[in-house]
Amino acid sequence: MAHVLEQLSPGESRQNILVDQSHYDDAAIVRVAPGRDLVLTADVIAPLVDDPESFGAIAAANSLSDVWAMGGEPRFALNLVFFPDDSLPIEVLDAILAAGARTCAEAGVAIVGGHSVRDAEVKYGLSVTGDVAPDELWSNRTAKPGQVLVLSKAIGSGVIGQAIKKGLCGEVAATTAIRSMMKLNQSAARIGHKHGVTAATDVTGFGLLGHLRNITRGSGVGAVLDLGTLPLLPEAMQHMRAKQWPGGSKANRKVLSSDIRWEDGSPFAAEMPDVSDREVLASLSCDAQTSGGLLLCVPAERAQACVDDLLAAGLAAAAIGSMRPAADSPASITLRP
Incomplete structure (x- = not known):
């Protein structure tokens, strides 16, 4: 990840971009209106455990965490899922997504859409948007x-x-x-x-x-x-x-x-x-x-x-x-x- 971030060209200097990739922060922060800033992040992981529900919950918690690490509160999320539907039953995907949805609901986060890719390896995560008050930003x-x-x-x-x-x-x-x-x-x-x-x-x-x-x-x-x-x-x-x-x-x-x-x-x-x-x-x-x-x-x-x-x-x-x-x-x- 460090190598990938180092390959990114410096972002355009704009007053409304408060935090970018420059210091390896957990999420980006942009100002869209006085008094409240958006927190933007995305994370996808491969399974660490065999149980699909445990994996879905872990992956969702992992994705949401970046917003809390910046001092903010996550508000909305998009599912990001990679799944081999030609080799695994669709019920596995259902269990992963259901666990992710429960985790988001526990956090007060609404899943408002997502994107799926047919892939040889299972992977799951979220793109998360949150917000933070300027004086609460970490x-x-x-x-x-x-x-x-x-x-x-x-x-x-x-x-x-x-x-x-x-x-x-x-x-x-x-x-x-x-x-x-x-x-x-x-x-x-x-x-x-x-x-x-x-x-x-x-x-x-x-x-x-x-x-x-x-x-x-x-x-x-x-x-x-x-x-x-x-x-x-x-x-x-x-x-x-x-x-x-x-x-x-x-x-x-x-x-x-x-x-x-x-x-x-x-x-x-x-x-x-x-x-x-x-x-x-x-x-x-x-x-x-x-x-x-x-x-x-x-x-x-x-x-x-x-x-x-x-x-x-x-x-x-x-x-x-x-x-x-x-x-x-x-x-x-x-x-x-």
Whole structure:
């Protein structure tokens, strides 16, 4: 995705385009009238699980999340579906779309149309339009030194997805991961607004460290990530230690290596050099997520109250680090074991 975005020519400089692809934000923001801005995004994924209803719900939650990550509320959606109707029964498609519709209804989003493509592989997602008040907009460019990083969901869905596909995942771990991916980020976003969040992103394909890197670059700040505080899905450590991680997660670690250093000053290896706890946790921080949680930049004095409210809402939230002034080093993120 980073390569694709880099190939886009710079957008026309127009005052009504507030956020474009320049800083890898989760969605575009355009101003169409004073006092309210549109949030525009689209996302399509392939199945991580065999059950079509679970897949439809996960894909819809994943698509809607980009709007909440920008501080907005999704309002309308278009179905985007790719389906091999010559090899799968139409009832599979019906189940996917029905689950997507239920997820959108739960979020208060109306599905007003869509587009279908006959394709060899099943894929599903949404094009979503939302809105946000100008003073409630979050972006990768608006984090501040001293803020606390709060994550609203446990990580590890990439390795758990691999384990599910290979028949290596326990029932409890699989069920927990699926429920986490189906969980909407709506309540996390509303809690973030309550506690004065200024910047946010949702943790998806770039992994936790990749999305945090986008914030440090966009905001011109640094960050410290406390690996020991990360909320993890059950069996995530086990499967990462066995190196059951998808290719995208491995690529994330390689791409991010120059932007990260350990607290003791040692470099961050492009490949996992061993299976010590610190290296396994670091690799989980690079794990490509689907429908992950929100990474919120919270004023320090509000951070604990924010975490408490997220936990009370049934989310596996934790304070996992902090923003700091930019360092002279090219590495913008410091890992603390």
